Amino acid sequence: MEISKTAIGIAAGVCGTIFLGYCIYFDKQRRSHPDFKRKLHEKRKAKKQAANVNSGRGTNVMPDLKDYEAVRRYFLQEVQLGEEMLATGELEQGVEHLANAVAYCGQPHQLLQVLQQTLPPQVFHLLLQRMQGMGVQQARASGITVDDVE
Incomplete structure (x- = not known):
């Protein structure tokens, strides 16, 4: 057939x-x-x-500090955006997002130590300057100063 x-x-x-x-x-x-x-x-x-x-152009809405989950999501989002911006060469925006992440971090001292080890010194220096410009007290409280960066 x-x-x-x-x-x-x-x-x-x-x-x-x-x-x-x-x-x-x-x-x-x-x-x-x-x-x-x-x-x-x-x-x-x-x-x-x-x-x-x-x-990165969206409205930068700060989370309610009483809502732990919202703060955690905001922190993770800012770290991710900061890493992406730095990877694409947008240093200013990347540093701004990382500074926001440090401001909302529960343990800013440890985060600053990790960032100091992983970021190039000039980028970490920009981060500390940005944090001081924002009035964030975590940079001074952590004991890491601009002079500490090699």
Whole structure:
């Protein structure tokens, strides 16, 4: 029993038509759902806000200090943004984000020690200057000064 190319072509066409019909039916059902537009707007808004935060140009909303989880998320976000900015060569923005992270860190002394070991000396020097400019007391309280950087 031999199947001709024409029969295979017809079978493929029928399967393609059935699949296309299913896609159209599913899309119509999805769009006719009452919450479709509301969810679409919410999803687009969330995506736009995430893009603004990730680009570093988003509003720098400080967390409520009473909400431990919000402070932790803010700290981690600022460290990540600082590392990304430094990696792309944007030193000023990277140092600003790292200074924000130190300001909201529970143990600024240990964080400054880690940053001093991992950052180049000129970048760490900029970080300390930025922190002093911000009025952050953690730099003085930690015992690390600008003169300590080699």
